[in-house]
Amino acid sequence: xxxxxxxxxxxxxxxxxxxxxxxxxxxxxxxxxxxxxxxxxxxxxxxxxxxxxxxxxxxxxxxxxxxxxxxxxxxxxxxxxxxxxxxxxxxxxxxxxxxxxxxxxxxxxxxxxxxxxxxxxxxxxxxxxxxxxxxxxxxxxxxxxxxxxxxxxxxxxxxxxxxxxxxxxxxxxxxxxxxxxxxxxx
Numbered sequence: 154x155x156x157x158x159x160x161x162x163x164x165x166x167x168x169x170x171x172x173x174x175x176x177x178x179x180x181x182x183x184x185x186x187x188x189x190x191x192x193x194x195x196x197x198x199x200x201x202x203x204x205x206x207x208x209x210x211x212x213x214x215x216x217x218x219x220x221x222x223x224x225x226x227x228x229x230x231x232x233x234x235x236x237x238x239x240x241x242x243x244x245x246x247x248x249x250x251x252x253x254x255x256x257x258x259x260x261x262x263x264x265x266x267x268x269x270x271x272x273x274x275x276x277x278x279x280x281x282x283x284x285x286x287x288x289x290x291x292x293x294x295x296x297x298x299x300x301x302x303x304x305x306x307x308x309x310x311x312x313x314x315x316x317x318x319x320x321x322x323x324x325x326x327x328x329x330x331x332x333x334x335x336x337x338x339x
Contacts, residue, residue, distance in 0.1 A: 154182075157204055159194040161187065162217035165291050166303040169216065176214045177207060194218070215294045241287070248284035251276045270327050274318070281315045 164170055170189035177185035182199040196207055204220055211218035255273045258264045285308065292308035295301060321327040 154197050155200055155204075156195065156197045157207075158221055159196060159207060159211065160219040160221075161192050161194050161211060162219075163291075163294075164189055164192060164216060165287075168300070168302040172298075172300055172302075173211055173214055173216060176210050180206070180210060183207070215298050244284040244287070248280045251280050255280075270322055274322060277315065277318070281311055285311050 161170075161173060164173070164187075167189050170187040173194060174185050174187040177183055177187075177194065177196060180198070180202070182202065183196060184198075185194055185196045187194040194211070198204070198207065208218040208220060255276050258269050258273055288304045288307045288311070291302065291304035295305055318327070
């Protein structure tokens with residue numbers, strides 16, 4: 154028996170880790186534990202099994218996996234690691250900058266002008282589409298594999314709210330000039 158540690162990519166919740174673990178454990182003679190926090194899978198497998206089959210099984214489940222790289226004998230200079238969170242940080246900042254005016258206009262009647270709902274739509278659409286893309290993509294990948302994760306819940310929730318808002322704006326009273334929806338603590 155051989156033990157190796159795979160680097161797993163694309164996991165977004167503990168459900169993803171459980172799914173990968175189940176897939177790997179279905180292979181004959183394989184015992185795997187997946188840690189979501191460290192993005193690692195510790196796998197014990199029979200000597201006759203090609204470790205690339207483990208990677209293929211993880212990729213078949215919709216995630217990425219890498220075998221451990223051979224260790225270098227001489228210490229090399231530290232390569233500058235790319236900031237893996239930079240794209241997510243950009244999406245977060247974009248979402249905050251576009252959402253604050255939408256929330257302010259919705260909650261403060263003094264900021265509501267004629268047809269302000271159309272500006273809200275213009276500001277909210279990129280939040281749902283651009284900032285929510287990682288959730289929608291993960292939900293779609295999981296749907297194709299017949300699984301549901303937290304990404305599925307987030308994606309369905311945001312798309313349902315956005316869809317309802319579009320319906321209310323185009324076919325309801327939300328876009329009617331002068332229509333207000335007062336907020337009171339009574």
